[in-house]
Amino acid sequence: MSIFVYLLGLATGALLLVWQRRQQRCRERRLIKILQAADWPSALGQVEQLVQTQPQQQRQLRSLGTSRDTLERILQTAPIGYLQVDEENQLIWCNDQANRLLKMNQPLTGPVQRRRLLLEVARSYELDALIEETREKQAHCQREWMLYQISPDPLHPKEEPTYPLRGYAIPLDRGEVGVFLENRQEAALLVQQRDRWTSDVAHELKTPLTSIRLVAETLQPRVDESQRRWLDRLVNETIRLSNLVEDLLNLSRLQGDQFQGLSLKPVDLPPLIQRAWVSLEPLAEVKGLQLAYDGPRHCLASLDEPLFHRVLLNLMDNAIKHSPNRASVYVRLMAPGAALSPGFDGDDPGVDALILDVMDTGSGFNAKDLPYIFDRFYRADPSRSRTVADLAPVAPGTVTEVSRGTGLGLAIVSQIVEAHNGTITAANHPDLGGGWLRLRLPLPQTD
Structure with missing residues (x-):
């Protein structure tokens, strides 16, 4: 939900900026028409009216600047990463979290002074493909991938952490694309713990259920006919639980480290x-x-x-x-x-x-x-x-x-x-x- 709030704030700031620029152009066109008029007293009066409205426009500009600064602070301190590229896939903005997630290791947070290709600072071809897909479709796109870090020094390689990422990309004006990045490591660990717990419980239940079924089937021919239906129910339920345990074991064998291919x-x-x-x-x-x-x-x-x-x-x-x-x-x-x-x-x-x-x-x-x-x-x-x-x-x-x-x-x-x-x-x-x-x-x- 927080991601969509950030997206809404970003879109609001962009709309306000477009509106301000359009108002500025309208004022310039009006001023040019006034100065071209033949009736100078009338033109001077209209110029005076424009000057009187200038303080109001200045207040609006200051408000827009404040909104932009607030939006940048929100994105900068957000718990998820955000970066923005231009139509040539050059990085123009990123926050601290994106810098850490992609291991850029450069002071690139905030507006970038010298634009560079995203692949130069973040070696993630899946991220590049997500941006291209979003730009082509002009729609929100999502992708998950594993981020494998490449050691910058081939002579002295070092182990870099590997973790899953999820990217949400949105198309912006002039071919630009914004991408929100989420670290999925914690969610992946929770899934692994759930699967391991399920597998362990299933293994522990398999042996006692087999014993219960064997005892019930042994007792079936030795009890009275009136009491046998209770043993029949017990056998049926034991078979059902045994098959359920087998299904859980099959699922665990198909997932994670236990999957042998x-x-x-x-x-x-x-x-x-x-x-x-x-x-x-x-x-x-x-x-x-x-x-x-x-x-x-x-x-x-x-x-x-x-x-x-x-x-x-x-x-x-x-x-x-x-x-x-x-x-x-x-x-x-x-x-x-x-x-x-x-x-x-x-x-x-x-x-x-x-x-x-x-x-x-x-x-x-x-x-x-x-x-x-x-x-x-x-x-x-x-x-x-x-x-x-x-x-x-x-x-x-x-x-x-x-x-x-x-x-x-x-x-x-x-x-x-x-x-x-x-x-x-x-x-x-x-x-x-x-x-x-x-x-x-x-x-x-x-x-």
Whole structure:
């Protein structure tokens, strides 16, 4: 919020300066017309009126100067960095925080006496690219990147701190661009601590949950029939918690230092889709659902096969849960150049990517939920909350899919897709009306 306050103050100061200059030009034009008039007594009278209004103009000028000085003091003491470049990317102003964040190591704070290219004093090509993007689009732009410091002395290199930065760039007049810089190191540390805590808790819970399940399954055939339903509920809930722990562990393995990378190899996607459906067919048969596949019989993609199999399982399981009885789950695979259906902004049939759609015919996503459905533990549909009715007893030894509704399935999908340098988006299908999840996957590199 503070960033937008600074932006508002900066825009107000610029508008006041433009207004003052326009008023000055108007006065000059009036004065020239008066001096060119033939009636000198009348002209002198008008000049006298202009002189009388001069003190008021002087007061306005002093007020504008005070506002400008106040704005500079605010930017100079702001807890975030700010710098400004001209149309040639020469640095014309920066505050102390920007000087420290970019390690300029020069007395450049405030107005710069001798303009120099920004890349000369701050070796950050991502910042330069952000400025160029803002100047081309003439709109606010944002970017995050890691700042890697380069030692100025190659013969005696020294370790420089590395930290994430976030830049907010705004277009100004005459091709100038202003950039607010924020150090994201603290936020990154908080995320790492959260992920480490989640992983540690999941590891600690895994062993006792396995023990509880083994004890409950051992007791199932040894108790009376009237009491067995309580053990059935215990087994179901233990399986649900175990699967939740496994999901948390999978998320932690895909993030941070624990991520060992992908084992990429050419994978034929259509057979992988069929294998995922066969794994979920018992759940689909309960609701009388069928798979409707549309796409080529063979299509190679560079994937980590076990991880992407998990992606397909989660997407199809999500579609099965939200499909009505005796319906179809639609899966469509498209190569570059195929005609794309409407519904996703920015679709380009010529992109160098494979496109995988998974659609159901349920009630679809609520508009307010769409920005958050890939967040962990977010459950868009309130009906997915578990109730006592969900705890129906099952036959001993029956494995049920009780982990559904934890809010981690789509978070895992998003993490795996991002690891493959792909993207995933969500919408409601304009014809089917149900949920529509679209994956974009890069094509395998060819020599």
